[in-house]
Amino acid sequence: MGLAFWTFELAGLEVPGIHLIATITGLISILFVVWTIISDSGIWLAGGLWSMHLMLIPAGFGWGSLLIVSVLLIICSTTSWVSGILTMRKAWRVFGAIDMILSWIVAMVLFSTGAGIETMLAVLIASSVLLGIVTYLNQTYEKTIING
Numbered sequence: 001m002g003l004a005f006w007t008f009e010l011a012g013l014e015v016p017g018i019h020l021i022a023t024i025t026g027l028i029s030i031l032f033v034v035w036t037i038i039s040d041s042g043i044w045l046a047g048g049l050w051s052m053h054l055m056l057i058p059a060g061f062g063w064g065s066l067l068i069v070s071v072l073l074i075i076c077s078t079t080s081w082v083s084g085i086l087t088m089r090k091a092w093r094v095f096g097a098i099d100m101i102l103s104w105i106v107a108m109v110l111f112s113t114g115a116g117i118e119t120m121l122a123v124l125i126a127s128s129v130l131l132g133i134v135t136y137l138n139q140t141y142e143k144t145i146i147n148g
Helices: 002-011 018-038 042-062 066-086 090-112 117-140 142-147
Strands: none
Touching: 018 042, 018 066, 042 066, 042 090, 066 090, 066 117, 090 117, 117 142
């Protein structure tokens, strides 16, 4: 880490915070989950999803805004829920639903602390996109989910 500080100072750049590095790592984990689903390498799915959760959720608190925490939870929810539907793994669909509920709880705390209506609108739009994707996938794979 000492080299990082020295190199950034030499280049005249500000050293990135650990929350930025954790967020980038969490987003890379989402790409890994996508690769796992596309390549049908299901053995790696749990590792990618846990990595995403362990990176994005704590990183959200480093940004200093509960809105970021709520949006990152919705991103985790979307990734878990969609991967659970596409791979027919019920546990990840449940994790996706739990992440969405946690996102709503964070949004309620945010709203109770005096956040504006624009903040709640952002959370509601993100939630509606998530639920739209999940509804579409559930209707598309309905027979497979019922039989699976």
